[in-house]
Amino acid sequence: MTAIAASTDRKVHVPLGERAYDILIGPGLIARAGAEIASRLKGRKAAIITDENVAPLYLEALVESLNAAGIASASLVLPAGEKTKSFEHLITACDKVLEARIERNDYVIALGGGVIGDLSGFTAGIVRRGVRFVQVPTSLLSQVDSSVGGKTGINSRHGKNLIGVFHQADLVLADTDVLNTLSEREFRAGYAEVAKYGLIDKPEFFAWLEANWKSVFSGGSARIEAIAASCQAKADVVVADEHENGQRALLNLGHTFGHALEAATAYDSARLVHGEGVSIGMVLAHEFSARMNLASPDDARRVEHHLREVGLPTRMSEIPGALPPADVLMDAIAQDKKVKGGKLTFILTRGIGQSFVANDVPASEVLSFLKEKHPQ
Ligand SMILES: NC(=O)c1ccc[n+]([C@@H]2O[C@H](COP(=O)([O-])OP(=O)(O)OC[C@H]3O[C@@H](n4cnc5c(N)ncnc54)[C@H](O)[C@@H]3O)[C@@H](O)[C@H]2O)c1
């Protein structure tokens, strides 16, 4: 069966040898999912895993599209939110996949944001020692970040994402229409990751975002372009360093500070969501680089100006509620990173789009910087 490809679709190929796969990006892809899957994969059975917010919006359309292509499916609807990335829900998901008699050529389909993608990918990676995996990411963050690159997993009481496997998808279908039902706050949070790709090594992309962000937010072709450019940027990094031995760490730009702020707010999404932490973290990373005389303070100001204009927080003082003191934030950073002889590994920058992995950042400098920046 051949799918009727919409002319507006963009395709990003992830060339990982025998694990190579395509990411299709465009409007109406859920309605075409069955045809796109059937034209590429052999299996005719699927287990769909989704969450309670996404299910009422898109599950029926996906099931119908699979049916029309001769693919039988079973569905599992889990609670929405980060807590779903747990052993408890992993067991439920594995049981559902086995109950649906998914064989190795059949597939698990993740229909949802990064939470559902990470849990479903882990499930697909371990049931029968690995079944096929299709991602239908529905949040901006999952379309530009978590659905690319094969990292899957759940959280432990020892920390986030500590239990999981690498399991690449066989196909990713990013339907850009579904972003219209995403809350504005979640859309903005995903946008922080889009901007991140420009700041890592694509200054021309960052400049394009500065000029075009309004149409990225309102939908249409600029949105598709931004998502495709982000998937391509992440795919390039993943292909160069699939298992994060080196350059893949660049994807953590802004994340060291961001994770510390997420930990400091106890992962309470009412106070801070991941992308907001990354936004503040990217501004801090640029300011810290300026303080270390690596980059001009003008670059930090330019980054802050753009993130602020799209409505993202850029300062620690914008996080509602009190933050722990700077030395407690520093402890969270030290836990996130290995400290060797008082030195930390950090993603720093020489300017817009000139990030690099710095292995010898003095922890004492980071602490005095945090004391300066701390709102109290
Ligand atoms: N595997 C990776 O490489 C990787 C990379 C980055 C992030 N992550 C993980 O991704 C997760 C965050 O992903 P997220 O931001 O998508 O969170 P999420 O999955 O919790 O989705 C955010 C919220 O939006 C809702 N939602 C999703 N799509 C919607 C739509 N189209 N319309 C209406 N509501 C919708 C969800 O139900 C949820 O309430 C974290 O657990 C993080 O660790 C993984």
Ligand SMILES: [Zn+2]
């Ligand atoms: Zn991130």
